Structures are given as structure tokens and as C-alpha cells.
Amino acid sequence: MKRCIPAGLLVVSLLLNAGCEKAAMRKDSIEIAEEENKARENDSTMNVVREDQVAFMVRAASANMMEVEAGRLAEKLGSNVGVKAFGKSMVNDHTKANQELKEIAAAKNIALPTTVGNEDQKYINKLSKLSGPEFDKEYISMMVKDHRKDTDHFRRAAKDEEFDPEVRTFAGRTLPVVERHLEKARQLDEAIRKAK
Template sequence: MRNIAVGIFMAISAIACRNNKPDSIDKAEAANKKVVSVSADDLRFVVQAASGGMMEVELGRMAREQSSSQAVKDFGQTMIDDHSAANGELRNMAATKGITLPQKPGEEHQEMINKLAAKKGNDFDRAYIDMMVTDHEEDIDAYVNELKTGNDMKIKTWVEQKLPTLRHHQEMAEQLQKQQLK
């Protein structure tokens, strides 16, 4: 009887451990606890920016495949191109500072991907563009905040270089949103 109880306990423990796996951001943040050359706030920003950038690329791919609008498909390709380039620059900068970046989008960003995965055509277009407007507003706020409060000059320089592109993306998304309302 004791062996059965121990076996049940071990099985329940194994299931619980699998359900509590840290997401990609948690893993990166845990690895970054050893990084002392960059402040905790700067580290958090870089990790979130990497996760968000990966989400933008994945959503851009989805737009290319699931949209019914050539303008939305083109916007998706712009997201792929611009965010892939920015992600590469961020990876290179992070490597020089010993910062570990997530390997895939974190849970919050993955949820956004999952929300759009089943949509197609006009339903996808509306949801994607609305998401892009909101997401770029939040990204711009986070980037501006990093410029104001960040401590690391390399990170701040990268942010300063990326802000015009994010603002351009925001304008493009807002314009597409207006076109959809017609």
C-alpha cells in the first residue's frame, strides 16, 4: 500500500512540474540574474523587447498567409523584415553584454499569436491590425520609458535607433485600421 501511495505522489508531482514549466522569458530572466553589468530594469526591457520582436515576426508571417488584403500582407512583410533585422541587432548587442534572450515569445506574446492563429480573411485582418495598433502604442511607450530611465548607453542607443521604425509601424497600422472602417 505504501508503494502505491509513493507511486501516486510521484506521478502527481511529475504532472505538476510539467504544468509549471517556466516560459521562455522566465528562463531568460533566471539566466540573467548573473549579469551584473546591466541594471535589472534594462535587462527586463531587453528580454521583453526580444519576446515582442519575435511575436511581431510570427504575426507578420501569419498576415502573409491568412490575410485577404494585399495591404495587410504587405504590412506583415514589413513587420517580418524590420523586426527580424531589429531582433538580430538586439541578439548581437545582448551577446556582447552576456544577456540571455528568450528563445521564443513569452506567454503573453504567445497568447496574442494564439488569438490570431484560427482567424482568416477579413476576421484576421481586423483583429491583426487592431492588435498592431495597440501593441505598437505599448511598445513605443516602453521604448520611450527606457530612453528616460535606462542606464545602459548601448541599450539606449539601440532604442533611439528603433523608435522611428516603431512610430512608422504605428502610423501604417493606424492607416490600415482607418481603411478597414470605410
Template sequence: MIWLGSCKDADTPAEEHNEQAFNNTDMERDADFVMKAATASMAEIELGNLAMANGALPEVKQFGQTMVTDHTAANEELRAAAQPKNIALPVAPTDAQLKKAEELRGKTGADFDKDYIDLMVKDHKDVIDAFEKEAEKGNDPDLKTWAGAKLPALRHHLQMAEELQQRLKK
């Protein structure tokens, strides 16, 4: 997951809705987490599709497929958890996330594999940290539970990416 600070460029109407609805409330932090988690998952889906198309190693292509499958399901779950709380979700990754995808789009083969997997390792470390914080300090019990429930899969993604990263270094 590409976890970047601001979601404002991802979906201004959703961001504006959430700011108006939750500004200075207990749910503000949770709504911000939901926005970031959603854009990060959408970016993972985009990058996973690129990995299936541009990757050289079958394992990188399979990792990309896993990202598409798992993050599509996670976004559906997140949408179901956010809707009753009136948290608006973005419709696309952030501009910064799309820029990362565009940089990778021009690469193929071993160059793509290395850069994609390096990005996956870095981003999964960032995402795990954010999900741990939400699971511990979030205000909404449903979102806290959801974040905690996603941690094993995220840690598994990181482990898979680190193993691929080591293989690519050889």
C-alpha cells in the first residue's frame, strides 16, 4: 500500500465531506485513516495490475495478483464499515500514488521487478505502522477491529515482498 500523507488530491468531494462531518470530533482521526487506507488499497490494485503485466518473474506477477485480490476485498470491507458511519471514500488513488504507478509503468522485466518490490517493502512497513496505530488508538470500535484484523494479511504481504526482495538481490 502506498501510504502518503494527504488524500486531498485523491478525491476532493470525499475529503471535503469528511472534514465538514468530522472536523474536531472523535471520528476525525478515524475518517482520515479510512481515506488513507482506501487510497492505499486502490494504489496497490493499480500496481498489482502493473506487476502482472510488466513483471519478469512469475513470483512477482503472482505477488501482484495477490495484491489485487486482497486489496479489492479489503476495500469492499472498508466501504461496508465506513458507509454506516457516513465516512465518504475516495474514488481514486492520490496524485502522488498515481505518479509512482506512472514511474513503474515505463519499466519492464528485472528493472520493474526490483523497483516494484522495493516499493512494496517500504510501503507495507509504513502501512503496518498506520494500521497498528488505528487498531490501538482509533476511536471507532468497528474501524479499530477492522484495522487489527487486516494486520496479519499486511504482515504476510510484507514478508512475501521481503523474500522477493532478497531473491532479486542475488
């Protein structure tokens, strides 16, 4: 009987340890990047960039990755030709924007997320279970909401004269692309609603 207790404790401890490791794996990549950047604030190799600018860059990187993944799904699962074409342009434009953002971040020693954030991943997971007209409707609806929010963020960053010049230039150069995406998403959303 005495041998069962230690063996039982060993099993329980292994299960608890495995549970802790899974919880750590689920940590949001945005939070990880934010924590790395906070740790780097005291590091002399990090160029001086305001916290709100770092937050803008971290969020933009996650949004770019989400829109690339969602765009790939649109190409694969969408039924509307316009939705498929829009998805392809999301992949191209947001891959390019994210590459430019990564270069700026690297020069300033700023950590960016390496995967989409948890909230964005939930959306990708939801989309991956849909197809056809149901996918088209959900995808385009989300693209309208997401690009509306992104337009506001990029506009603020482009106009803030206290922003780092490179970050501000990136935001100003990317803003018209995001605005075009928003307009196209609205047009597709309207067309899909009328087609019902």
C-alpha cells in the first residue's frame, strides 16, 4: 500500500507539470512580445521608442499575420470570386507590410510577435471551419471591422508628430493601403448582403 501512494503522487505531479507546460504554450504571442520589450527598456541596445509606438508595432504585426492567414483561407474556402481575389491581395499586401515592419523593429531592437495573437487565432480557427457563402459572409464582415480599426490606428500613428520618424513614415505609407482594403471589403460586404 505504501508503494501506491508515492507512485500515485508521481503520476499526479507529472500531470500537473504537463498542465502547466500546456498553459505556458497557450500564452499569447502579443503578450510575449510586450514582455520582451519591457525587459529591453533598460537595455542600452534598444533605441528609444515610446511605449505606445511599440504597442502600435506589436498590434500591427499581429494584425498583418492574421490577415495573411485569413486571406489564405479566403483563397481556399471562399466561393465568391471577389472574396478569393480580396484574400489574395490581403496575403500579398500584408506580407509586404509585415516584412517592412520587421525591418524597422529589428533596427530598433523591438520584439514583434512571431504568431498571431490568441484573439486573432480564435477568428482564424472559426473561419477554417466554414466554407462557401457562409465563409464569404463571415470573412468579409470581419475584414470590414478589422480594417476600420486598423485605419484608426494607422491614421493616429501617421499624424502623431512625436512618433519615431521611421514608424510614422511606415504608418503613413501603409494607411492608404489599409483604407483601400476597407473600401473594397465594404463593397464586397454590400454585394454579399444583396445577393441573399
